[in-house]
Amino acid sequence: MPPRRNEKYRLPVPLPEGKVLYDMEGNQWVLGKIIGSGGFGLIYLAFPMNKPEKDARHVIKVEYQENGPLFSELKFYQRVAKRDYIKKWIELKQLDYLGIPLFYGSGLTEFKGRSYRFMVMERLGKDLQKISDQNGTFKKSTVLQLGIRMLDVLEFIHENEYVHGDIKAANLLLGYRNQDQVYLADYGLAYRYCPNGNHKHYQENPRKGHNGTIEFTSLDAHKGVALSRRSDLEIVGYCLLRWLCGKLPWERNLKDPVAVQTAKTKLLDELPESVLQWAPSRSSCCEIAQYLACAYNLAYDEKPNYQMLKKILNPGGMPLGPLEFSTKGESINVYTPNNQKVDSRKAAAKQVNQMQKRLREKNVHSERSAESCATWRKVLKEEVLIGLLHNKNAQESTRRRQKYCESQFLNEVESSPNASYESHQDCTSPDIFDRSRSPPWYKYTSTADMEATDSEETTGFWLTNSQFTLSEKTKADIYYYGFTILFLLILVYLSLCFL
Numbered sequence: 001m002p003p004r005r006n007e008k009y010r011l012p013v014p015l016p017e018g019k020v021l022y023d024m025e026g027n028q029w030v031l032g033k034i035i036g037s038g039g040f041g042l043i044y045l046a047f048p049m050n051k052p053e054k055d056a057r058h059v060i061k062v063e064y065q066e067n068g069p070l071f072s073e074l075k076f077y078q079r080v081a082k083r084d085y086i087k088k089w090i091e092l093k094q095l096d097y098l099g100i101p102l103f104y105g106s107g108l109t110e111f112k113g114r115s116y117r118f119m120v121m122e123r124l125g126k127d128l129q130k131i132s133d134q135n136g137t138f139k140k141s142t143v144l145q146l147g148i149r150m151l152d153v154l155e156f157i158h159e160n161e162y163v164h165g166d167i168k169a170a171n172l173l174l175g176y177r178n179q180d181q182v183y184l185a186d187y188g189l190a191y192r193y194c195p196n197g198n199h200k201h202y203q204e205n206p207r208k209g210h211n212g213t214i215e216f217t218s219l220d221a222h223k224g225v226a227l228s229r230r231s232d233l234e235i236v237g238y239c240l241l242r243w244l245c246g247k248l249p250w251e252r253n254l255k256d257p258v259a260v261q262t263a264k265t266k267l268l269d270e271l272p273e274s275v276l277q278w279a280p281s282r283s284s285c286c287e288i289a290q291y292l293a294c295a296y297n298l299a300y301d302e303k304p305n306y307q308m309l310k311k312i313l314n315p316g317g318m319p320l321g322p323l324e325f326s327t328k329g330e331s332i333n334v335y336t337p338n339n340q341k342v343d344s345r346k347a348a349a350k351q352v353n354q355m356q357k358r359l360r361e362k363n364v365h366s367e368r369s370a371e372s373c374a375t376w377r378k379v380l381k382e383e384v385l386i387g388l389l390h391n392k393n394a395q396e397s398t399r400r401r402q403k404y405c406e407s408q409f410l411n412e413v414e415s416s417p418n419a420s421y422e423s424h425q426d427c428t429s430p431d432i433f434d435r436s437r438s439p440p441w442y443k444y445t446s447t448a449d450m451e452a453t454d455s456e457e458t459t460g461f462w463l464t465n466s467q468f469t470l471s472e473k474t475k476a477d478i479y480y481y482g483f484t485i486l487f488l489l490i491l492v493y494l495s496l497c498f499l
Contacts, residue, residue, distance in 0.1 A: 012064045014042060015111050020049065021060065021118055023105035029120055032056055038186065040067045046120060057176070058104060059123045065108060065115040069188030074119055076187040077103040080160040089156050099153045099183040101173075124183055125176045128169035128243075131325050137246045138325050144287060144313045145320050146172070146182060147240050151313075153184045154232050155306040161194040162187075163227045167235045168216050169243070180322045191227045199301040200226040210257035215248065219268070220300070222261040229304055233295035238264075240288050245278040268296045287313050 019031045032045030041063030045056040063070045081100050090098050102122035109116050128146075132138070138146075150167065157164060166189040175181035189212065193200055205224035212221045216238045218231035242248050250263035267274045272289035279285040291312050298304060311317070 010064075011037060011040070012042060012062060012116060013112060013114065015044070015062060015109075015116065017044075019109075019111075021107060021109050023107040023118075023120060025105055027105055027120075029058070029060060029105075031060060035059070038069075038188075040064075040069045040188070045123070057123050058120055060118050060120050062116050062118045065117045067117070070117050070119060072190060073187040074106050074117070076157075076162060076190045077119070080157060080162055081187075085160075086156075093152070093155075095152060097181055098156060099149050099181065100156070101183050101185050123176045124173035124185065125179055126174055128172040128174075128182070132169050132243065135325055138243045140244055141321070142323050142325055143240050143244045145323065146243070147236060147288075147291070147313045148310050148320065149182050150184060150236050150239075151306050151310050154229075154236070157190070158229045158232070158304075161192050161197075162190050163193050163229060163232050165189045165191050165221075165227045165231065165235075166212055167232060167239060168213050169239065174323070182323065193226065193228050200228065202226075202300045210261070214254050214257055214260055215251065216242075219261065219264055222257065222264070225300075228300055230295055230298040230300065230302070233298070233304055233309070234292070237288060237292040237295055240291070241275060241278065241285065244285060244288065247278075249274075249278070268292065271296065 014034060015031055017031055017033055021029045021031065023029065028049035030047045030049055032047060034042055034044055036043040038061075041061050044060045044062065046058040046060040047053050047056055048058070061070060061073075081103055083102055086098050086100060086102070089095075101124060104120040104122070106117070106119040109118060150172075154164065164184065164187065166186065167184065171184060171186040173183050173185050175183065202225060208224035210222050211217065211224070216235045218227070218234040220231050220234075221227060238248060249267060250260045253259035253263065271293045272286065275285050275289035275292060291309060294309060294312065295304070314320075
């Protein structure tokens with residue numbers, strides 16, 4: 001398990017500004033001012049001695065040598081996150097960047113009889129906790145993009161036998177130069193879940209329970225089980241829910257770890273409605289609900305399908321845009337079970353279930369679509385024929401056909417697996433799928449087209465009946481004029497006879 005916070009771990013006495021530190025590679029670093037502190041150490045700006053900088057691009061993390069977290073983080077970087085490793089991974093996965101801070105060196109130094117351990121890192125910008133404190137909630141598009149970026153990072157560290165174990169807003173930092181990039185930092189609690197390819201066994205240990213940040217830690221951590229990949233994914237899900245909705249169901253009980261564990265268990269057992277009821281107005285949590293359901297269904301030692309999880313958060317594979325955290329102009333009111341509309345929850349829950357079913361049954365859709373199309377055409381053909389034979393039922397037949405087509409169209413849209421991500425549109429919207437990848441008969445089932453078709457068919461129907469009626473009149477006229485001519489001929493014949 002990751003090392004616990006211990007009372008013997010305390011902040012070190014600050015090192016003087018301007019002190020020169022020598023790392024293990026012989027590089028010299030000049031300490032700048034303190035810009036932050038963690039649970040166990042201090043963070044300084046740093047300047048390379050041989051490359052003077054006006055604007056510091058590096059930081060140095062410092063703690064007492066006997067403290068554990070910085071040592072654990074250092075081991076993580078030395079084993080996993082070297083710059084050339086990260087570069088190769090970015091090329092392999094075709095990413096624009098990977099959100100892991102770059103590591104530049106480490107070493108030991110002495111000050112006032114105490115030994116210090118230090119680590120030189122890439123400088124980053126503001127952390128998301130500060131932004132969250134300012135804004136309350138984040139835009140939905142930003143929340144989902146953060147989830148995708150975290151999955152990129154987690155896939156990399158999981159493939160290298162580590163889990164992070166402490167994902168939260170305070171450990172997510174924007175880039176110093178590029179604030180549209182986000183980085184997962186602080187690997188002091190990183191845990192090697194699969195040393196040398198041998199996954200840890202599932203074993204509950206109540207004495208080690210409730211470890212990590214209580215608000216976001218996983219159910220396995222609550223039970224004292226060694227962290228695994230599914231723990232990281234579960235934590236990310238809680239973070240996404242918190243950033244989108246502004247709070248979590250167990251926030252009032254953070255001083256009672258057992259109550260928090262119970263609330264998390266209830267949330268996961270009652271998916272998707274337990275998540276959907278926390279959706280802010282004009283929005284939906286259906287992506288997060290589906291994501292958490294997939295994470296919760298993972299076995300302890302099962303490898304996650306990272307691409308599927310990223311597709312859940314971005315079904316259409318839309319390019320990731322800039323990170324926009326402001327929710328100005330958007331409602332951030334949180335629905336609770338008392339004011340959430342039941343019908344809306346049921347509709348969203350149905351949508352989530354359909355999305356999950358589509359991931360497992362992609363091949364069924366094409367058959368169902370073909371059957372639906374054939375059924376629609378058959379019904380249309382039958383009703384046109386009936387309309388031709390029964391003039392009095394023509395209008396009712398048209399209305400019935402239009403109603404059937406509209407309902408069939410909506411059903412097919414909801415069940416289509418070709419989801420298109422319309423700028424993080426709500427999942428409850430019917431216009432959520434990609435028309436360009438829809439079946440070829442899609443264009444014939446729109447409401448406008450159906451109205452046009454009905455108009456054309458109805459016109460044709462009345463023309464047919466008009467022609468039928470006109471032929472009857474012509475027939476009557478023929479009879480009339482025929483009898484008249486015959487009568488006149490008889491008169492002419494009789495007159496000729498008498499004359």
